[in-house]
Amino acid sequence: MIPYENLKILNRPFEEKLKNKFSDFLEKGWYILGNEVAEFEKEFAAYHQEQYAVGVANGLDALILSLKCCGFKSGAQVIVPSNTYIATILAIIHCDLIPVLVEPDARTYNIDPLAIPAAITDRTVAVMVVHLYGQCCNMDPILKLAKIHQLKVIEDCAQAHGAKYKNKLAGTFGDFGAFSFYPTKNLGALGDAGAIICKSEEDQQRLRQLRNYGSEKKYHNGVIGYNSRLDELQAAFLRIKLPHLDEINTHKRKLASIYDRHLNDSFIKPKQEPGYANVYHIYNILHPERDRLKQYLSEHDITTEIHYPVAPHDQPALKDHLKNFGYPVSAHIHQHTLSLPCSFAHTEEQIHYIAGILNKF
Template sequence: MSLMPIPYENLKRLNQPFETLFTKKFEDFLAKGWYILGEEVSSFEKEFAAYHQEKHVAGVANGLDALILSLKCCNFKKGDEVIVPSNTYIATILAILHCDLTPVFVEPDIRTYNIDPELIPAAITSRTVAIMVVHLYGQCCEMDPILSIVKDHQLKLIEDCAQAHGATYKGKLAGTFGDFGAFSFYPTKNLGALGDAGAVICRAEADDVQIRQFRNYGSKKKYHNDVVGYNSRLDELQAAFLRIKLPHLDEINSHKKKLASLYLEHLDGQYIKPLVLADFDPVYHIFNIRHPERNRLKEYLSSHQITTEIHYPVPPHEQKALAAMNHLSYPVSTEIHQTTLSLPCSYAHTTEEIMQVIDVLNQFK
């Protein structure tokens, strides 16, 4: 039987349902002639806030800037410590470093890949000022014990929600637990733009005001710069495209959940599948499995025209950019990075394609 090629992601196919609306919106954008911080950005900010039942959302250029500007609002001192999971994507850690702060790694729960709340207290010192949780792969962290720790130690809480648009814990959306909820709208995200884009949910109005000032050269009034700012404005055109897709986010998430349920039900016992506990409703930005022969498995799938990804092949503490941490040991993170494999699970994939992937996987020896 001839098998059809299955890409990991096909952005052209993913965005095809929206192309007519994108074209019309682009024509309106050209006709309007307002390209920076216009009605599309302000409207998207209001609509994204409403989706989360929050008041304050500030659009920024990308997810990394969303994290950096959130930290900048906190006015931490140089060298203050921020607790962060040891297996996150490097952007989370770069944000801490760019703010002259010290990342303190805490291992994840190997069953969920999210930071293990039981390990956080031992990492807290007199210099700890914040916890930066990462809702990895589209599943929320276990927030109740984390919120208790934050309250007991009077810490700031920043949520990295780059992979968790619409995910919930006990019915509450990712990005609404902490002082800040930082989002990326990179094209592959469940809510993806057609380029880089980001946003921050702010619990406090004062933080929302400050992020808007930071993103625009430190200016509240044109040509009057009160603080050292950045150029990190959500692009007007990307905001327009995001406004088209936002009403479909729940539909996109539901489709990905349906595909994930096929993997969870039909993959055989040789694969370690993501654990979903009660109170959690993940959105499967990434559907990952683990296997002790990950590299051979990836090559096997490639030979059957199935493309996969590795999120992520090198753990943060082994990256050259973090050379000062290369001597440290994080065995749980290392094991995850050595065994994880991300399978096709996109809004652009069909159930037939996923069943083909499953059939091939279950024949792996």
């Protein structure tokens, strides 16, 4: 059996350090917003060559708090890709803002800059880009549009730890870079965790208030806040794994290159554009008989996933929040995409085997 992901195997190289860190954490007796969070924030910011990073409870909160920090008025519009994971859209709705869906580029699955201008109105306040599957969006034209129309840019980097566009890291282009450290991410915690990269001291202070009940000083609350603190233990674990992020990404690129070289032309493979460094959080293919292919692989003891089986505009929870224009590009992706095993826990031999089975389909 080749699982899509095996977190036990994935974390085995770090096991002794994780156990030792837990013992140290237990001995210290400081469990909330201690030294581990503070040091991880410094190290995560330094990795991105930025000054400010703020740890929060999870990736959804990273998006919500980024929007809240902007202070947008209720009913303002935020442009977002039509094929993103639901969390990106939930963040907009939770902030009492209106998500406006824009189709992706069919070659990259990321938001199409050429489709953004038609979605901009006098109520548009931000573009929330999503670096989907591990490849950065085409940021130059997006940033140019944002400057012309005075829009904030918020990056959903949940799948793009260490991804680059023109030698610049995901999360460093816009006003805010929101990260999830869900256990399956390229940089994964052992539970929920998240962080936000921001550009100014003012935004950093505001985010620290928002994550901690709106408080800068204990029992003194300046703004309406949340309980969204990065857990001290998860920060400690992330500090162990952060120095290995580039190694993890290199391994996943190596596995992806095997698929790229060996899969036949019946599969539409990820498009690797010049100037981009994809970290392959997800290696997805498109196939017209996706469901039958998934079953075929299962019969050969290969587990796959679908990211994602239901498009946002078809989700029952969002029917009252989104204008459903069909979104044909997004619909096509959701109907045909299949995610193949491509993890730090997988070996090159396993990927060669999977590619061989795929080619026999």
